[in-house]
Amino acid sequence: MEQKRTARLLGGVSIVAICAISPLSVLAQDGPEEAYSLGTIYITGDTMTRSQQRTASSVTAVEEDEIDALKGADSVSDVVRGLANVTLPAEGGQGGTPTVRGQDGEGPNSGATAFFGGTAPRLAVNVDGHYLSYNELVYATTSLWDVERVELFRGPQTVSQGANSIAGALVIETADPSFTHEGAVKLEAGSGGRRSAALMASGQIAPDVAARFTLDHTQRENFIDYTNPAFSMGDTDQDHRSTTARVKLLWEPSQLQQLSTQFTYSHSDSNRPTWEAATEDYSDYESIVTGNPSWGQITDTAVHDLSYEFDSGVTLTNQLQYSAMQTTRTTSPEARGSAEIDQNNVSNETRLALGDETETFSGVVGVFASHTTSDETLNLPTRTSTELSLFDDEKDSVGIFAEVNYRLTDRLYLGGSLRYQNDRVQRMGSSPYAAEDVDYDKTFEAWLPKLTVAYDVNDSTTVGAMVSKGYNPGGVTLGLSSQQWVEFDEETSVDYEIFARTKVLDNRLGLTANLFYTEFDDMQRYVTSEAVDGVFEAVTVNAEEAHSYGLELGFDFEPSDVLSIRGNLGLLETETDEFTSAQGDYSGNSFGSAPSHTFALSADWQVHEDIMLSGNLRYTGSYYSDDENTEASEIEAYTVADTRIVYTPRDNVELYGYVNNVFGEDAVTSMRYGRALAAYEATMVQPREIGLGVQVTF
Numbered sequence: 001m002e003q004k005r006t007a008r009l010l011g012g013v014s015i016v017a018i019c020a021i022s023p024l025s026v027l028a029q030d031g032p033e034e035a036y037s038l039g040t041i042y043i044t045g046d047t048m049t050r051s052q053q054r055t056a057s058s059v060t061a062v063e064e065d066e067i068d069a070l071k072g073a074d075s076v077s078d079v080v081r082g083l084a085n086v087t088l089p090a091e092g093g094q095g096g097t098p099t100v101r102g103q104d105g106e107g108p109n110s111g112a113t114a115f116f117g118g119t120a121p122r123l124a125v126n127v128d129g130h131y132l133s134y135n136e137l138v139y140a141t142t143s144l145w146d147v148e149r150v151e152l153f154r155g156p157q158t159v160s161q162g163a164n165s166i167a168g169a170l171v172i173e174t175a176d177p178s179f180t181h182e183g184a185v186k187l188e189a190g191s192g193g194r195r196s197a198a199l200m201a202s203g204q205i206a207p208d209v210a211a212r213f214t215l216d217h218t219q220r221e222n223f224i225d226y227t228n229p230a231f232s233m234g235d236t237d238q239d240h241r242s243t244t245a246r247v248k249l250l251w252e253p254s255q256l257q258q259l260s261t262q263f264t265y266s267h268s269d270s271n272r273p274t275w276e277a278a279t280e281d282y283s284d285y286e287s288i289v290t291g292n293p294s295w296g297q298i299t300d301t302a303v304h305d306l307s308y309e310f311d312s313g314v315t316l317t318n319q320l321q322y323s324a325m326q327t328t329r330t331t332s333p334e335a336r337g338s339a340e341i342d343q344n345n346v347s348n349e350t351r352l353a354l355g356d357e358t359e360t361f362s363g364v365v366g367v368f369a370s371h372t373t374s375d376e377t378l379n380l381p382t383r384t385s386t387e388l389s390l391f392d393d394e395k396d397s398v399g400i401f402a403e404v405n406y407r408l409t410d411r412l413y414l415g416g417s418l419r420y421q422n423d424r425v426q427r428m429g430s431s432p433y434a435a436e437d438v439d440y441d442k443t444f445e446a447w448l449p450k451l452t453v454a455y456d457v458n459d460s461t462t463v464g465a466m467v468s469k470g471y472n473p474g475g476v477t478l479g480l481s482s483q484q485w486v487e488f489d490e491e492t493s494v495d496y497e498i499f500a501r502t503k504v505l506d507n508r509l510g511l512t513a514n515l516f517y518t519e520f521d522d523m524q525r526y527v528t529s530e531a532v533d534g535v536f537e538a539v540t541v542n543a544e545e546a547h548s549y550g551l552e553l554g555f556d557f558e559p560s561d562v563l564s565i566r567g568n569l570g571l572l573e574t575e576t577d578e579f580t581s582a583q584g585d586y587s588g589n590s591f592g593s594a595p596s597h598t599f600a601l602s603a604d605w606q607v608h609e610d611i612m613l614s615g616n617l618r619y620t621g622s623y624y625s626d627d628e629n630t631e632a633s634e635i636e637a638y639t640v641a642d643t644r645i646v647y648t649p650r651d652n653v654e655l656y657g658y659v660n661n662v663f664g665e666d667a668v669t670s671m672r673y674g675r676a677l678a679a680y681e682a683t684m685v686q687p688r689e690i691g692l693g694v695q696v697t698f
Contacts, residue, residue, distance in 0.1 A: 038503060038510050038558050045126070045151040045171030047160045047403045047417060048364050050357045053501045054413065056452045056466035058154040058514035058552045060084070060568070064175075067147055069604055069614060071644045072188070072658035072691050074196055074218040074242075076142040076172055079150050082600040082618035084552040084570030086152065089593050089625065089670035090683035092240075093275040093295075097137055098123060100154050101518070102548055102574040102594030103167030106138055108488065108524035108540040109477055115339065115378060116434075116478035117485075117540070118393045118427050122524075124157065124165035127172045128264055129303040129319045131164075131370075133343055135327040139295035140270045141242035145186070145198040145216035148175045154552065155495045155516060156470020159419045159450040162368055162399045166470040166493055176262065177210035177250040178202045183698045190658075190691025193221035193239070212248040217241075223687050224276045228288045234332020236294040242270040258310070264303040271296050277681040279674075283666040285684060289677060293337060296328040315353045322346045335379050335386075343374040360407045368399040382432045391429030391438075398422045410456075413464075417450040423473040435483040444473040444490045461502040468495050472524065481537035488540050491524045510556040520546040523576070525627050527584065528673075543579035543627075548572065548591065562606035570598040576627065589629040593670070595621035595637075610648050617641040625671045632680060638667030640685055652697045660689040 041052040041061050052061060060083050070078060080098050081088050090096035097105040105123025107114070114134060125132040127142060150172050153161075157169040181203030188196035195218070202212040222238040246266040253259055274293045278285050301323040308316045322345070329339035347370035355362030371394075378389035401419040408414055427440040448471060454464030470493040477486050497516045503509065522542040550572035557565040574591040602616030618640055625633040641663060646656040668682040 038507050038556060043151060044149070044173065045153060045160075045169060047366075047401065048353060048356070048362065048405075052512070053460075053462050053503075054357050054454055055501075056415075056454065056464055056497065056499050057157070058497065058499070058516065060152045060554065062150045062152075064148050066566075067144060067150065069612075069644070069646075070144070071614075071646065071656045071693060072190065072642070072660055072689070074141075074144055074216075076144055076147070076150060076170070078144065080152055080170065082568075082598075082616070083152055084554065084568040084598055084600070085154060085550060085572050086570070087593050087595060087598070087620060087623070090275055090277075091686050092141065093139060093272055095275060095670050095672075095683060097121070098152075098170070099593040100152075100168040101516075101550065101572060102591035104526075104593060105167050107134060107164070108472075108475065108491075108526060110526050111538065112480065113477050113526065113538055113540065115376065116389070116391075116431060116480075117476050118374070118376075118391065118425075119475065120164045120395070122164060122167040122472060124161040124169040125172070126161070126169065128174055128266070128301075129305065129321045130266075130301045130323055131345075131347070133323075133325055133345070133372075135295070135297060135341060135343075136299060136325065139272060139274075139327070140268065140297040140299070141218070141240075141272070142172065143216045143218075143242065143244040143268070145244070146175050146200050146212075146214045146246070148173050154514075155497065155518065156468060156493050158421065158446075158470045158472075159401065159417050159448050159468055162370075162419075163397050163421060163423050163471070163473055166472040166491065174214070174246065174248075175200075175202075175212065177212040177248050179204045179210045184695065186693065186695040188691060188693035190220075190689050192223060192687065192689055193219070194689060194691060195219050196693070208251060208253050210250045210252075212246075212250075214246045215244070217243045222273055222276055223285055223684075224278055225284075225286045226289065226292070227286050228290055230290045232291050232332040234291075234330075234334075236273075236292065236330050236332050237271050237296075238273045238292060238294060240272050242268070244268045258308055260305075260307045262305045264301075264305070266299075266301045268297070268299045270298075275683060277672070277683050279677070279679050279681055282668050282682045282684060285666075285687065287681070288679070289674070289681070291332055291336065293329050293331045296330065298326045300324045313354055317351045317353070319349045321348070335381055337378065337380045339376070339378045341374060341376045343372065345370065345372040347371070355405075357405070357413075361405070363402070363404040365402045366400075368397070368401070370397040371395075376429070378431070380433075385432035387430070387432045389429070389431035389433065391427060391431075393428075394424075394426040396424040413452075413454040413456070415450075415452040415454075417468075419448040421446050421448055421471060425473055425475055427476060431478070433480055433483060434478055434485060436485075438476060438478075438485050440476045440485070440487070442474065442487075444471075446471040446490070446492070457502075460504070460507065461500075463500045464498070466495075466497045466499065469493070470495060474524075475540070477540040479537045479539050486539050486541070488524055489522045489542050491520065491522050491542065493518050493520045493523075508558050512552075512554040514552045516551075517549040518547060520548075525576075525579070525586075527586065527627055541581045543576045543586070545577040546575065546579070546591075547577060548574040548594075563603070565601075565603045567601040568599070572596055572598075579627075584628070586627055586629070589627055590624060592624055592626040592629075592633075595623040597621040612644075612646040612648070614644040614646075615641065616643075632673070633671045635668055635670065638665055638669070638685060639663075640665050654695045655693075656695075657692050658690070660691075661685060661687060664688045 109119035157165040198216040327341040351366035353364040374393040403417040405415040450468035579586040
């Protein structure tokens with residue numbers, strides 16, 4: 001087995017090497033005058049916009065050109081997968097959210113526990129000002145069509161993003177309206193029933209007013225074959241489907257050039273199974289389960305952005321957002337756990353910003369407020385009761401924040417931030433699975449500082465250090481065997497980082513590095529324990545003390561205008577120093593889904609002015625699926641390679657083909673024991689997919 005894994009790793013490296021080494025020999029002949037220089041990358045998802053050169057956080061920014069080159073990718077998850085110290089244990093659904101530095105982005109509660117106790121993500125995912133809810137993040141798809149940039153921040157981001165970002169943040173910006181007319185159409189088809197169609201139109205529609213419209217639809221078949229004759233399909237839909245529509249209106253009055261205002265409306269409608277998991281023999285991609293619920297997610301979001309630049313250099317921005325979300329869990333039969341969740345969220349953020357990184361003094365002050373309500377219904381009778389589980393949930397969040405940056409000298413830079421965060425969590429309801437009703441109402445508050453010092457060694461090299469505090473509010477969970485409500489406390493972390501950024505070889509090679517050590521207090525962990533003899537339950541509890549440390553390295557090399565090579569390396573060590581509770585003693589264990597090393601490499605080679613060849617691979621080291629670190633939950637290392645070829649017969653036409661998972665890697669990515677089956681279920685690397693597509697711009 002190890003020889004097979006090694007062969008796939010070497011094979012993947014060879015694909016990237018072919019794309020990278022061949023044009024390097026041409027470059028050596030052409031001489032340095034043909035060299036291409038890297039541009040400046042600006043990070044917009046932090047409290048203030050600044051260049052990556054002077055951004056202390058460990059952040060990877062994927063820009064429009066890189067996103068467009070990912071033929072055969074349709075979700076933001078396809079961009080995040082393969083980044084340093086990031087794992088996606090499943091292909092979406094339960095277990096399919098990014099785990100960053102061993103922190104599960106799904107949040108402290110999962111599965112049935114997430115429904116009974118209510119939950120929120122641990123990874124903040126912001127799409128054009130809308131923070132995704134738990135069900136959007138886990139059971140919906142974030143479209144990649146017309147996305148302008150994706151930024152992944154590792155480590156606690158509570159100072160800039162507020163609650164529910166202790167694992168990090170994923171900031172996604174779609175393209176804004178243009179005053180010049182443009183458009184695009186894409187059609188794509190692949191194996192496994194994959195189909196994709198998308199369009200975009202943008203341009204001026206009135207004096208000083210521009211609009212942009214996008215529509216995207218993708219679908220594919222479930223890659224698991226359900227072989228049990230007793231499998232009940234009913235009204236469930238085991239395949240994947242996602243449709244996203246977006247309209248943006250931009251007004252920039254010529255008579256008041258300091259003002260810019262934009263309205264965004266988006267609608268998304270998706271379906272997917274709870275997860276795609278196989279039973280032994282896992283590599284057959286077959287399952288003997290008797291049912292698999294499907295999830296439908298409909299979200300309507302409206303966002304209003306306003307920006308006004310005063311003559312004094314101060315900029316006022318305001319972002320008002322409203323979302324209505326409807327989640328439907330379909331089971332067969334209906335009384336096997338069908339559910340409806342209606343959720344509404346309204347938020348507003350106001351900022352006053354002064355200056356930028358080039359000035360001696362710069363800063364920002366702001367306030368963020370959010371209110372979320374949820375009405376939840378679950379149809380899952382017990383043996384003695386047909387009563388529905390009914391819950392009302394409210395969450396109120398307020399953050400007041402400020403950042404001040406000062407240049408002590410031409411090269412020495414000092415920055416400080418402070419955020420006051422206040423979160424109220426309310427949950428009321430009843431369930432036949434609980435001995436009593438839940439009436440949970442608690443308020444959590446925290447002062448969250450961040451301090452950064454940076455030194456410009458020269459114009460192209462910056463080194464520095466950062467310390468910041470992260471926090472996540474507490475909540476409640478239900479032990480289904482004990483029928484008792486269990487409360488868990490807020491979790492906090494202190495993150496220490498040393499960072500370096502440089503550009504060498506005449507700005508053709510960019511290097512980034514972040515060395516980190518993070519301490520956790522009362523870390524929220526989801527564990528399974530034996531409540532009574534032979535009866536197990538999963539609950540969320542606090543691990544008293546834990547820590548993690550590691551390194552993220554990244555490089556971006558543009559040796560010529562026909563070749564780009566990118567790569568990253570993640571090293572990670574995690575340990576729960578003290579973790580004892582009624583559920584067990586997990587002290588000394590590693591975090592779940594936290595491989596000690598990850599590696600990724602990609603190359604894009606313009607073979608001919610009309611032909612682009614691309615290849616990429618990602619390697620994930622071994623890890624445990626859960627915090628219990630049982631032998632059965634250990635996942636072996638695996639390697640996945642993809643390749644693409646693009647033919648451009650005309651400047652505005654692209655014909656392309658792609659192969660995802662070139663070598664047919666059939667590795668297990670997570671394990672879960674299904675007690676109803678008395679057998680393990682495993683999520684898998686998605687099977688090899690071959691596809692063709694065409695994209696036309698005008």
